[in-house]
Amino acid sequence: MADMISVEEARDLVLSHVEVLPAETVSLLDAAGRVAAADITSDIDVSPFAHSAMDGFAVHADELAHASAEAPVQMDVIAEIAAGEVYEGPIDPGQCVRIMTGAPLPDAVDSVVKYEIVDVVEGDGKPGSRVAFTAPTKVHSNVRDAGEEAKADETIVHRGEVINPAGVGFLAGCGAVVVPVYRRPRIAIISIGSELVDPSEVPTPGKIRNSNSYALAASARAAGALPTILPIVEDTHEALSATIKNAVAAFDFVVTSGGASNGDFDFIKPVVKELGQLFMTTVNMRPGKAQTFGIVDGTPVFGLPGNPAAAYVGFEMLVRPALRKMQGYTHFERPRVTATLAHDEKKKDPRRIFLRGTLSKDESGAYVFTPAKNQSSGLFGVIQRSNCMALMPEGTESRTAGTPVECILLDVNEEVVL
Known part of the structure; x- marks a missing residue:
């Protein structure tokens, strides 16, 4: 196992050790945003009948072949068809039918x-009126044919497709009221640290509130997972080992924060190594060099750093892709754009740096990235006010204002193409 691997190697390593979860059947509305786990077919032709695309008059097109403003063709209105009604009577030459949008088109x-x-x-x-047509019309003009959108038994959503809101409507029209989708991963969120107290408590000297669990649970939920925040674990090998054993038996994925470095009270690495297989301990990134990943009893266990920004960036870059793969998604990277730096940015650390900040556009419409002034790994507030992260590649080369930088969009899903 290498001492420190690249972000790409780390992500590929994690993805190689997670699998798509089994399928489950959910209600139609709950399928929105999920990935279809099987081909889904229509039970009928959609639409099941030819119908009018707008309010108007149903006619024989050939009777209007020579209609013009100078020589209009007059017809008698013999019936009216509203949506949901059917007219099956004869329509003779010189006659037409008033028809509403969505109403079935008579065969005549x-x-x-x-x-x-x-x-x-x-x-x-x-009905009873007489109307005049001043222009020809084409056969099937303003008519939607039967089966225009789908035929009976035709596959309407393929396995692996993400079902969007319009897709929910499409499925409803095709009679698919329950939908097979890949199951959401159940993820355990564990904060490690004897200094932590619940957010509902006012910290006493030496204590801080447990914010990481809530940020990571929210991130897991945003990734489509089902997070459960477990009780805070004190800084002992025994307590962490017992917690991990119980968590891997009950959850699909386990994420811890804290205890990921090499201090006297950092136990996630030895616990994972003792209980299972340890694949990764450090990644060439800042914030978040200390990233632990392994498998315990067949369940992925990921140990994030305790510093809030380091935990967040690690989750975003390495854990989120894994949770998406488990749900059947096939896109694992957020969209990226190129922007210019708003001001000089010095770089002394040779690791790849993820600068938190805001992306905006200048007067010409070009993207501009403004790094947050405080890039401390201990701050959540900066990320709250950021919409992207800019990458400063490995090495110590600083960047000046106007230099192009690649930005990862934090508020855009992976499927979006820019």
Whole structure:
């Protein structure tokens, strides 16, 4: 195991040790945003009948072949069809039917002329009226054919597709009221540290509130997982070992924060090594060099640093992709754009640095990245006010204002193409 690996190597390593979870069946509305676990077919033709695309008059197109403003063709309105109604009577030459949007097109006619371009000669345009057409129409004009969107037994959503809100409507129209999707991973969130207290408590001297668990649980939920915050674990090997043993038996993925370095009270690495297989301990990134990953009893265990920003960046770059893979997603990287630095940025650390900050546009519409003034790894507030992270590559080369930088968009999902 290398002492320190790249971010890309770390992500690939984690992804190689997680699998897509089994399928489950959910209600149609709960399928939004999920990944289809099987091909889904329609039970009927959609639409099951030819229908009008707008309010108008259903006619024989050939009767209007020579219609013009100088020689309009007049017809008698013999019936009216609303959406949900059916007209099965005859429609003879010189006759038409008033029809509403979505109403079935009678077999006796083949075109619809929209209401606004038809002149009412007598009456009010309803049955018993006489109307005039001043232009020809084409066969099937303003008509939506039966089966236009889907045929019976046709696959309408393929396995691996992400079901979006429009897809939910499509499935509803095709009779798919329950949907097979890949299961969401159940993830245990564990904060390690004898100095931690619950956020509901006012810390006494030497104590701090447990903020990491809540940020990581929120991040897990944003990734589609089902997080559970477990009790704070004190800084002892025995307590952490017992907690990890219980967690891997009950959850699909375990994430800890704190105790990931090499201090006297940092135990996640030896615990994972003792209980299972340890694959990774350090990654070439800042913040968040100390990243522990292994497998215990078949369950992935990831140990994030205790510093808030380091934990957040590690989760975003390494844990989030794994949780997405487990749900059947195939895109694991947030979209990136190139921006110019708003001001000089010095670099002394040779690791790859993830600068938190804001992306905006200048007067010309070009992207500009403004790093947060305080890049401390102990701050959540900076990330709250950031919408991206800019990458400063490995090495010690500083960057001047106007230099291009690559920015990872934190508020855009992986499937979005820019």
